Amino acid sequence: MQTQDFMLRIVYLNGAFLPLSEAKISVLDRGFTFGDGVYEVIPVFNGNIFRVEDHLNRLASSLAGLNINIGISRDKLKSILVELLRRNPATGNQQLYLQVTRGVTERDHIYEDNVTPTFFAMCKAITKRDFSAGVCVITHEDIRWKYCHIKATALLASVLLKNLAKATANCLEAILIRNGMVTEGASSNVFIVADGIIKTPKKDNNVLPGITRDLMVELLRDSGSLCQETDINEQELQQADEIWITGSTIGVVPVVTLDGKKIGDGKPGRYWHQARELYETYKVNGPHTLQQRDYVV
Ligand SMILES: Cc1ncc(COP(=O)(O)O)c(C=O)c1O
Incomplete structure (x- = not known):
């Protein structure tokens, strides 16, 4: 073999x-x-x-x-x-x-x-994928356990949810709803934009404290944008002008359809363009604490 x-x-x-x-x-x-x-x-x-x-x-x-x-x-x-x-x-x-x-x-x-x-x-x-045209997602009840702030290897719920999303018109992600409130994606955090305000669910035991999420909150606030860590209900998600998902290997990704319905005009929105710029600039110029070439063991 x-x-x-x-x-x-x-x-x-x-x-x-x-x-x-x-x-x-x-x-x-x-x-x-x-x-x-x-x-x-x-x-x-x-x-x-x-x-x-x-x-x-x-x-x-x-x-x-x-x-x-x-x-x-x-x-x-x-x-x-x-x-x-x-x-x-x-x-x-x-x-x-x-x-x-x-x-x-x-x-x-x-x-x-x-x-x-x-x-x-x-x-x-990291597989190179171009998400700049936006991705499709589904919503689903959050069927995971109640210690989602722990990055546990027991990922069966997330595996089922991601595969369900894929089987549903090749969607990239499932955005999860617990008791009517958005928690996060099966393997990403969620941001929405509504009336010019950027929102992401606050961190608690239902949400993994995403490193990309925290970075974006920091960069958006530093740039003068209104970014709130707050409850987001399912209706706010459905009516959002923009939705983004974030994660270490995907970056900041615009969502253009939710359960088959267009978000905004069905194209990545202007706030996302700004957010992506902040993120990409930080990736190049941000403080690089551990460079492979610099590290002396
Ligand atoms: C459930 C969940 N939420 C959020 C994230 C995003 O976290 P990070 O930005 O640290 O990759 C991940 C990443 O794998 C995840 O599995």
């Missing part, structure tokens, strides 16, 4: 760099038996590990949410990320994937405190 190219990629598993084809974990790893773990996806734009402190802060808070002690210092984590990029030379933008599970135990819901976590990290290309 031929090894696929991606299986030759060098990944990091529990202290060692090795080809993906050789990275193995136990079937009793709780990530496998219970989905008992958390993850991060960090984009790397032109060698800059983007907003790395924010991503590692979120990883730390997800781990705390599951009471997992990764036992690896932040400096060590950063050096692993840099080393992964060094060992997998690539020309385009990359994404770093980090996963920490509680580790290997007898299959039992109850865990002991002294389990050694499993830590896996890899990098791969």
